[in-house]
Amino acid sequence: MMEHHFKCTNCSRIFAAGTTEREHIYICPDCGESIKNSPLKGVLTVEYDYEKLKKTYTKDKFLHLTAGQIWTYPDLWPMEFSKIDKYDLEKLALPPNQILKYKIDGRELYLQDETRNPTYSYKDRASILVALKAKELGINEIAAASTGNAGSSLAGICARLGITSHIFVPKNIPEAKRIQIQSYGGNIYLVDGDYDQAFDLCLEISKKNNWYNRNTAYNPLTIEGKKSAAFDIYINTKGEIPDYIFVPVGDGVIISGLYKGFLELKKLQIIEKLPRLIAVQAGGSSAVVDYLSTGIFEYKPPNTIADSISAGAPRNLYMAAKAVKESKGYEVKATDDEILSAQKELAHKTGLLVEPSCASTFAAYKKEKSKFEGNKKIMLLLTGSGLKDFASLKQWNYKPKIKSDIEWINILIKEN
Amino acid sequence: MMEHHFKCTNCSRIFAAGTTEREHIYICPDCGESIKNSPLKGVLTVEYDYEKLKKTYTKDKFLHLTAGQIWTYPDLWPMEFSKIDKYDLEKLALPPNQILKYKIDGRELYLQDETRNPTYSYKDRASILVALKAKELGINEIAAASTGNAGSSLAGICARLGITSHIFVPKNIPEAKRIQIQSYGGNIYLVDGDYDQAFDLCLEISKKNNWYNRNTAYNPLTIEGKKSAAFDIYINTKGEIPDYIFVPVGDGVIISGLYKGFLELKKLQIIEKLPRLIAVQAGGSSAVVDYLSTGIFEYKPPNTIADSISAGAPRNLYMAAKAVKESKGYEVKATDDEILSAQKELAHKTGLLVEPSCASTFAAYKKEKSKFEGNKKIMLLLTGSGLKDFASLKQWNYKPKIKSDIEWINILIKEN
Numbered sequence: 150m151m152e153h154h155f156k157c158t159n160c161s162r163i164f165a166a167g168t169t170e171r172e173h174i175y176i177c178p179d180c181g182e183s184i185k186n187s188p189l190k191g192v193l194t195v196e197y198d199y200e201k202l203k204k205t206y207t208k209d210k211f212l213h214l215t216a217g218q219i220w221t222y223p224d225l226w227p228m229e230f231s232k233i234d235k236y237d238l239e240k241l242a243l244p245p246n247q248i249l250k251y252k253i254d255g256r257e258l259y260l261q262d263e264t265r266n267p268t269y270s271y272k273d274r275a276s277i278l279v280a281l282k283a284k285e286l287g288i289n290e291i292a293a294a295s296t297g298n299a300g301s302s303l304a305g306i307c308a309r310l311g312i313t314s315h316i317f318v319p320k321n322i323p324e325a326k327r328i329q330i331q332s333y334g335g336n337i338y339l340v341d342g343d344y345d346q347a348f349d350l351c352l353e354i355s356k357k358n359n360w361y362n363r364n365t366a367y368n369p370l371t372i373e374g375k376k377s378a379a380f381d382i383y384i385n386t387k388g389e390i391p392d393y394i395f396v397p398v399g400d401g402v403i404i405s406g407l408y409k410g411f412l413e414l415k416k417l418q419i420i421e422k423l424p425r426l427i428a429v430q431a432g433g434s435s436a437v438v439d440y441l442s443t444g445i446f447e448y449k450p451p452n453t454i455a456d457s458i459s460a461g462a463p464r465n466l467y468m469a470a471k472a473v474k475e476s477k478g479y480e481v482k483a484t485d486d487e488i489l490s491a492q493k494e495l496a497h498k499t500g501l502l503v504e505p506s507c508a509s510t511f512a513a514y515k516k517e518k519s520k521f522e523g524n525k526k527i528m529l530l531l532t533g534s535g536l537k538d539f540a541s542l543k544q545w546n547y548k549p550k551i552k553s554d555i556e557w558i559n560i561l562i563k564e565n
Numbered sequence: 566m567m568e569h570h571f572k573c574t575n576c577s578r579i580f581a582a583g584t585t586e587r588e589h590i591y592i593c594p595d596c597g598e599s600i601k602n603s604p605l606k607g608v609l610t611v612e613y614d615y616e617k618l619k620k621t622y623t624k625d626k627f628l629h630l631t632a633g634q635i636w637t638y639p640d641l642w643p644m645e646f647s648k649i650d651k652y653d654l655e656k657l658a659l660p661p662n663q664i665l666k667y668k669i670d671g672r673e674l675y676l677q678d679e680t681r682n683p684t685y686s687y688k689d690r691a692s693i694l695v696a697l698k699a700k701e702l703g704i705n706e707i708a709a710a711s712t713g714n715a716g717s718s719l720a721g722i723c724a725r726l727g728i729t730s731h732i733f734v735p736k737n738i739p740e741a742k743r744i745q746i747q748s749y750g751g752n753i754y755l756v757d758g759d760y761d762q763a764f765d766l767c768l769e770i771s772k773k774n775n776w777y778n779r780n781t782a783y784n785p786l787t788i789e790g791k792k793s794a795a796f797d798i799y800i801n802t803k804g805e806i807p808d809y810i811f812v813p814v815g816d817g818v819i820i821s822g823l824y825k826g827f828l829e830l831k832k833l834q835i836i837e838k839l840p841r842l843i844a845v846q847a848g849g850s851s852a853v854v855d856y857l858s859t860g861i862f863e864y865k866p867p868n869t870i871a872d873s874i875s876a877g878a879p880r881n882l883y884m885a886a887k888a889v890k891e892s893k894g895y896e897v898k899a900t901d902d903e904i905l906s907a908q909k910e911l912a913h914k915t916g917l918l919v920e921p922s923c924a925s926t927f928a929a930y931k932k933e934k935s936k937f938e939g940n941k942k943i944m945l946l947l948t949g950s951g952l953k954d955f956a957s958l959k960q961w962n963y964k965p966k967i968k969s970d971i972e973w974i975n976i977l978i979k980e981n
Binding site for chain 1: 653656661662665681683684685722723725727737741742743747748750754755767815915916918950953955958959962964965966967968969
């Protein structure tokens with residue numbers, strides 16, 4: 150394990166790492182606390198000795214890695230992978246071939262397909278690192294608050310490793326998401342409140358029971374785990390990374406992790422320029438977009454069909470906003486109607502069935518595409534499978550009329 | 566393209582291949598016809614010049630292939646891959662890392678994970694070959710009859726390639742399966758009848774409209790496409806193939822294709838011994854198992870929760886039975902209760918959420934496991950994702966009680 154430390158993104162205080170006890174640090178004790186309907190302040194980030202790392206982590210080394218297997222380049226993670234059983238690691242490999250290239254309406258698009266991860270979503274990248282850290286620490290129970298995908302991801306990854314998971318969800322969780330969590334054997338706790346209340350209760354009970362906690366952004370490894378997509382994109386594009394990446398944004402952890410990954414590649418002098426990250430949110434849940442436009446955070450109860458990016462108080466708002474600004478990206482909103490129509494068009498034109506959350510990236514791209522020069526490489530980040538949210542598919546697939554044998558034979562079929 | 570021909574599995578008549586017109590051959594005109602509630606006779610199989618092939622297709626060559634990409638060893642397919650756009654091929658790659666190794670109840674099990682294929686099922690292996698053949702032939706419309714997965718697979722693969730798909734389904738198709746087909750943009754036709762009637766109507770209308778037809782077993786490439794799993798298993802186990810493979814059986818096409826793949830490896834002198842294929846069926850849909858036990862086929866309306874292996878008249882019964890016998894395998898039935906309980910146990914212990922159809926293999930394994938010597942390598946073929954059949958997951962995941970804040974704080978959590 151390479152030397153590393155944790156740093157508060159608010160006050161810049163440094164926390165040493167490397168001992169079991171200290172690894173339990175979640176959030177800066179000076180700045181961070183969980184406040185109802187508020188983003189978290191004092192989220193920690195992991196820092197490494199990049200000057201030292203860049204001697205061994207060269208362009209050439211990176212180009213020869215296999216995507217989807219973070220343990221093959223262990224020094225870029227705050228982990229002691231050597232303590233983990235080889236077969237446990239193999240159970241967590243992502244498909245290495247994740248980028249699909251499609252020509253849509255005359256323009257090439259790169260699609261980063263996270264829908265075939267172990268539990269069919271991007272959240273697995275965070276769950277994998279967190280679960281392996283628990284294994285390394287010898288902790289066999291992990292808890293998380295979730296509105297859906299993070300919970301089923303943690304439950305599924307824990308099942309692969311024989312770890313017990315405890316998932317705290319708001320009582321109005323969509324049925325499909327609840328059942329996915331339970332199917333993987335996660336212990337589920339239906340909280341009589343919203344995500345905020347589930348979040349706080351999960352922290353309290355985790356402490357009481359000495360469970361390792363995976364609350365999004367609260368545990369810095371959730372952000373750290375999500376940086377792996379940047380490395381995978383570098384490997385899979387053979388270093389020809391996109392100019393622009395459309396990223397669906399809810400709590401702001403994916404875009405923060407992705408940005409950190411690219412920033413590390415830059416610090417290692419493997420890439421020269423960062424891709425510009427375009428934050429996409431649903432019109433009914435646009436706290437990050439609004440903060441970027443106005444500089445003000447204001448809590449509004451979220452209201453969107455895209456439940457995986459529905460967040461009134463994005464826990465990782467400040468890092469997400471920074472990722473957009475520092476990568477010279479910008480922000481876009483899409484309405485629920487635009488999202489559903491993009492979900493349909495994407496499935497029909499590419500055979501990729503995605504959740505509304507990330508169909509938003511295609512909706513946003515369609516609005517913006519006239520702005521891009523023809524030679525720019527554009528990627529959409531497709532973060533979750535459409536099968537995870539069956540209710541949204543039902544909205545645009547009506548049952549056709551049943552016809553009798555004779556009716557069929559007597560008509561030409563082309564009408565459908 | 567290597568020289569090859571088609572051979573009738575009933576009368577052994579040979580049909581030359583290689584011209585566009587002849588590629589349209591589906592079934593032996595002497596033996597084959599579609600008879601209601603009956604298996605197909607006269608299914609064709611593809612034969613190659615193995616003596617010639619074995620000079621270049623050596624053990625060493627095979628061990629260095631990438632799994633999931635059939636076009637990287639083109640001579641074992643009745644296809645002219647060079648006529649297909651490279652980017653179209655890349656869109657069809659399966660994840661190369663499909664085998665997971667788990668220790669369950671003290672014994673190692675190999676799980677072949679087909680749940681992360683492009684449309685989340687094994688059927689993609691057939692659809693890929695059929696769709697590429699259509700491309701090669703310059704046909705842009707493909708039709709198939711389906712009770713679910715074959716249809717959504719064809720629709721999804723066609724969407725990737727810009728081909729129009731026409732799917733004929735019985736009117737009682739599960740809603741989830743119907744919506745998957747439609748989501749990928751497949752034109753769907755709800756037939757006022759059962760699978761048999763959809764099958765016949767699909768053939769008739771395909772002929773009328775000059776569509777390429779993917780009806781299971783009727784088009785020999787559906788069986789041929791499914792042999793690729795044998796090659797992938799060889800590649801992924803580095804030649805150390807399993808001694809036994811539990812295979813879920815409905816129409817009998819998967820087990821026939823798998824057997825053919827291993828037989829070809831044997832003909833090429835790459836393996837010495839075939840894995841023994843254990844045919845698993847649901848108690849309420851056991852025509853192949855019963856035929857193996859009694860030598861008699863009798864149509865019974867199928868009745869099982871495992872809709873992907875529900876088939877009263879397995880189209881490919883005779884080849885399936887031959888695959889079991891010639892590989893020295895045998896047959897096992899599992900009840901719906903055993904299947905659901907296996908689905909649950911597998912998800913909890915491995916994090917793999919699979920359909921009831923293939924959870925049947927775990928149910929069967931649990932019944933049989935005392936029979937196997939400890940040093941035997943056992944594999945389960947997991948053919949479809951559990952997210953494809955949400956209704957089955959609902960059967961064993963009840964909604965827990967919602968507790969208030971105060972109730973939570975006052976109890977210790979370990980009760981769940």
